[in-house]
Structures are given as structure tokens and as C-alpha cells.
Amino acid sequence: LAKTTQPISMDSYEGQEVNITCSHNNIATNDYITWYQQFPSQGPRFIIQGYKTKVTNEVASLFIPADRKSSTLSLPRVSLSDTAVYYCLVGDMGNTPLVFGKGTRLSVIA
Amino acid sequence: NAGVTQTPKFQVLKTGQSMTLQCAQDMNHEYMSWYRQDPGMGLRLIHYSVGAGITDQGEVPNGYNVSRSTTEDFPLRLLSAAPSQTSVYFCASGPRQRSGNTIYFGEGSWLTVV
Numbered sequence: 001l002a003k004t005t006q007p008i009s010m011d012s013y014e015g016q017e018v019n020i021t022c023s024h025n026n027i028a029t030n031d032y033i034t035w036y037q038q039f040p041s042q043g044p045r046f047i048i049q050g051y052k053t054k055v056t057n058e059v060a061s062l063f064i065p066a067d068r069k070s071s072t073l074s075l076p077r078v079s080l081s082d083t084a085v086y087y088c089l090v091g092d093m094g095n096t097p098l099v100f101g102k103g104t105r106l107s108v109i110a
Numbered sequence: 111n112a113g114v115t116q117t118p119k120f121q122v123l124k125t126g127q128s129m130t131l132q133c134a135q136d137m138n139h140e141y142m143s144w145y146r147q148d149p150g151m152g153l154r155l156i157h158y159s160v161g162a163g164i165t166d167q168g169e170v171p172n173g174y175n176v177s178r179s180t181t182e183d184f185p186l187r188l189l190s191a192a193p194s195q196t197s198v199y200f201c202a203s204g205p206r207q208r209s210g211n212t213i214y215f216g217e218g219s220w221l222t223v224v
Contacts, residue, residue, distance in 0.1 A: 046214070094160075100155075102152045
């Protein structure tokens with residue numbers, strides 16, 4: 001199982017770009033990297049997924065270096081509504097159980 | 111467009127009672143799983159299934175049973191409830207035939223054991 005390590009918490013002001021890095025040194029060849037967002041009293045929801053290089057969608061970007069041992073979720077111009085816990089998940093449901101790490105609690109300050 | 115449906119949403123049990131948390135998905139996903147989340151903590155995998163008739167243990171399987179008789183349903187059974195099982199339980203499913211690890215969560219079931 002690919003183990004992930006993230007910062008426990010981060011603070012940011014509204015309008016700033018936030019980068020959350022996840023370390024996954026023992027990532028396997030078939031593993032994908034997916035980030036989830038969780039608000040209190042809700043289930044996590046998908047933000048973005050990647051395998052290598054850079055992926056961008058309407059809400060975030062995901063940067064993955066060539067060795068794939070880490071990844072960085074980038075949230076542009078955060079707002080108060082981005083206050084949540086962010087989880088990095090590494091794995092491939094075709095081969096391994098999907099085990100979450102402890103997540104990063106992001107607090108956005110006005 | 112129901113997605114992943116969990117019932118009940120809230121439940122109070124007495125120590126020693128048994129009960130089943132229901133999970134159903136209408137997306138024809140092969141992969142289904144159960145997580146528990148204690149207050150202020152992360153998600154811990156209880157059991158998972160990669161298809162009908164196939165189940166396996168996750169990180170914290172003790173005290174829980176699962177079965178997968180159909181693609182759509184993945185019930186979680188608490189055999190003899192203990193206060194330590196007070197938690198929020200999330201069911202999730204994903205399309206195993208596609209590579210990756212994108213899974214979709216239900217809204218959660220809040221369980222209190224007294």
C-alpha cells in the first residue's frame with residue numbers, strides 16, 4: 001500500500017494561491033494520484049486525478065514530478081469556502097485497497 | 111441520479127446489539143468500500159470489494175462483516191456493537207474497469223453506541 005504524508009494543517013488568506021504537497025515514496029507503477037476535499041459532516045469529494053506531469057481542471061491543478069514520489073495540489077485564489085480537509089490518495093482500485101492518509105486541514109482566513 | 115445511497119443516516123445502538131448499515135449504488139461500479147471516520151480524524155478502511163462475491167479486509171475489520179451478493183449492494187454488519195464503534199461510516203464506490211482511484215462517497219451514516 002502506498003503510504004502518503006501530508007502537512008497536518010495550513011492557513012491561507014483569501015485570494016492567495018495554496019499549494020499542498022503530498023509525499024508518496026513507494027508509489028507503484030499502476031498507482032494513480034487523486035485528491036479529495038472533505039467538508040464537515042460530508043463525505044469526501046473528488047477534486048483532481050493524475051498519473052504524471054501536470055493536470056488542470058476548473059478548480060485545481062496537480063503537479064507530479066517525473067519520479068512520481070510526490071505531488072502538489074494547487075488551489076488558485078482560495079476563498080473562505082475552500083476551508084476543508086484535503087486528502088491525497090495513491091493507489092489503483094484494480095489492484096490494491098484504497099487507504100487514505102491523515103489529510104491536510106486548510107483554513108482560509110478573510 | 112442517486113449515486114451512492116446509505117441508510118440509515120442516524121442510528122443509536124445499545125452495547126451488544128447488532129445492526130446492518132446499507133449501501134447501494136446505481137452506477138454499476140465493481141469497487142465498493144466502507145470507511146469509518148472518528149471525530150477530527152481521517153478515514154480508515156474497514157472492508158472493500160472488487161466485485162460481486164469478492165470481499166476483503168481493510169485496516170480495521172474487527173467487529174464488522176460484509177457481503178457482496180450483487181454489484182449494487184454492499185451492506186456492513188456490526189456483530190455486537192461496542193462504544194468504540196461510535197463513528198461516522200462512509201460507503202464509497204468506483205469504476206474498477208477504468209484505471210485509477212476515483213471513488214464516490216455516500217453522505218454517511220452516524221452511529222452512536224451507548
